[in-house]
Amino acid sequence: MSWERDGHVWISPQTGARWVPTIGLEVHAQLSTKTKLFCGCEVSFGAPPNTHTCPVCTGQPGALPVLNEAVLELAVRAALALGADVARETHFDRKNYFYCDLPKNFQTSQYDHPFCSGGGIELSSGVFVRLNRIHMEEDAGKTMHTEAGSLVDLNRAGVPLIESVTEADLSSPEDAYEYLTRFREILQFAGVSTADMEKGELRCDVNVSVRPEGEEGLRTKVEVKNLNSFRHVQSSLEHEIPRQVAAYEAEGAGAVVQETRLWDPDREETRTMRVKEGESDYRYFPCPDLPELHLTEELIESQRALLPELPKERRARYQSELGLSEYDAGVLTGSRATADYFEEAAERSGDPKATANWVSNELLRALGAGEVKAASLAELSFRPSDLSLVIQKAASGELHSKGARELVRECLRTGEGVEETIQSLGLDEVIDDSQLEAWCEEALEANPRVRDEVLAGNAKALGACIGPVMKASGGKADPKRITEVLKGLIEGSS
């Protein structure tokens, strides 16, 4: 059954009643450190099981944790990038619960004195999504459930995370998707986290409740987990919101219970995982092994100095100063690597618009199509200086547009430099006009109708002759020059 929507209001197909969802997000992001939060074990992805563990992160008796200073730095930088207030004093707490992926039987986290509070992200609709808090905590291990039992890999145990919790300021699945996109790009631009969801570096839980439009106060919220992509977040909400409405309409108040539900992307439904443990069950208390922390002005200011221009500001500048469209500005700030690459090439070439076209039409296209083996533009052997060289050569007429494109594709394919590739493709060979004229005459003779059609006013008819001349020149002739020569021949003969 399809649900009609009117802005943020969902209209029940059963009753025609109008319902409003209220959504909050909890996002865990892995900080980009070399080592774990409290021990010198390397942070690794995809390493053989339990090869990055030690007495601290496996919770051996008597092992003592020592805080990684890089975690504090990155956490503070994240807070500043998100506009949050950094606390001057903070400490770690123990969150006690028993599960096989948690070797110490407590998670070292932060409870009533998180290292920062406030801040938030503005969505394109103008809605400001407030952050309630961000705190530091350690990750748990990875569990694989088999017939023989659960198998635990503790490589991930103790990896540093920041958990951010929004206020319930979101009111649609699309809002949630946009918030996550903005959140991830801010962390990436700030260099705080690579936030790769496929590697589990960014994880999101959703809290959602619904209420009839106009009703005061919020109804029972449900937590949805197992959301491995931003799309899953959006789809799970598109299913969970109608589920709650249908439950209220069928069974009345009390039909929705406070619980944790798992999103099943294959069946496209959420289902009960467990009724949530109350907060008091976690018996939080300050971790006696970790001394109190003072976040000094020096630390905060040193991190503020490292903050780059963030994506939102860059998008605005690309439009106002470089004259790019909103769409292009959006594409070019899709990642820090793309934006940095673009800016360097644009600066060198002096032509931001041409640079924007090359980056989005050729480089990002090749990356997306898997034609080059690189995770981002930062890894390309074809550097911004190479691109600006091609742009300059095209502008000066040294290369025609088709040749320039062929050149860039060949450079990406082979990893060779621009000048070498120009030579190997023969793009530096000069085609003299008498040769070009000879090919053009041949083409006109082979297509006698072209001459008549052009003389009758249909300039487009020339197209039929350009292809054969390009072919005769081995692709080296400039299509613009061919057009000129053809026109000259036709007009001269009339």
Next chain:
Amino acid sequence: MRETADLARLDLSDEECARLEPELDSILEHFKALSELDLEGVEGTASVGLQDVTRPDVPQGSMDPETLLARAPRERDSHYQVPRAVGGSE
């Protein structure tokens, strides 16, 4: 007693509960001594003595996994093997 045991995933019999309850009470009794202290004007703190202890973000090398896994009750394919536990993770 029962709730504490449940949170710790301990399956205690009624007899065990009955025996442990007074023991737990007497442990808690010891801590009551703390509440008799006069803390008027003393600010709360999370730690005493040390402050701001950190280490540089430099890998120190991990342990041979076999050494650690050898201490586990059961091991399988270089993993810690535990009774099947589905659906309780945080």
